[in-house]
Amino acid sequence: MNNRLKTLTKGIIDVSPLMIPVFPFGIIYGVIGMDLGIGPYMTLGLSIIIFGGASQIVLLQLFSGGASSLVILSSVGAVNARHILYGAVLSEYLSGLKLFWKIILSYVMTDQAFAVSNNYFKKNDKDSNQHYHLLGSGFTCWTIWQISTILGIVLGSVVPEELGLSFTISLTFLALLISDFRKFKNIIVMLVSGLVATIGFNTIPFKAYIIVATLTALVVATLLTSIDVKKK
């Protein structure tokens, strides 16, 4: 028990610095939800049922733009595709766990929790209670996200629009990409995605610009990877 509690606490401590940008992000999300008029229950409901900042923002953005359910759901799927990679990486450490654990840990597996717990798993391969680290980091994210969402709902009418807090959403996503800034291929992929989305924002029908931009960028990424393989 002592060991489990220690690992759990380590997870909480490790992920805490990453909660500093998550907190304002959650507040902004809550404010936006109220701004769009979906009401406090649905705004919080999204945070509990989906529990993914990027997915929730994309859903709201597309819904308010009048996109169809099919486009909204496939965009949410595209935004979440990175979790498949996270799962594939973590399965190495979590494959021995009971189904119940797999369900709980999947629900709380966010970008931030993955980042710190994957690091811990790599260093503590032999610790049989290592999954408590992900439980700690994941539920810290969860708690912070729900509290900040509620704060955003409450503050909805108070935060002045002039502060331009919605810009923080762009900045948050941008900050999640900083590890890609030094990789030439990733920069190309980012530029392709951004340009296609910007040009396609008005021209691609059904508000499918996020899916089209992502798929185009992934095709470019695949081409870049195959060039690399051929060289070897």
Added chain:
Amino acid sequence: MYWSLIIYAGIITFATRFSMIFLLKKDILNDKAKKILSFVPAAIFPAIIFPPIFLDDVGSVDLENNPKILAAIFAIIVGYFSKNIIATIFAGLISYWFLIFVYYQ
């Protein structure tokens, strides 16, 4: 907004997180698939980031008088050198506030 839409989106989100942890006994994705999946954040986030920065309220490209572009560039520079998520966000936000409240006034 409908609850059914929220629930479907929740199921999709959960499915992507759960699928590999549930299906894989050990790491079976090949290196090429992993390499391509590692590009997913770079392929999707700019599609979310770019339009609100470059487009104005009516959806046309605004390159002049656009403090968001300058603030984003400043955030990228800080991110490149600091490799720090929080520093990147604050650099962007503070430079944005400087531009809209001081420079453009």
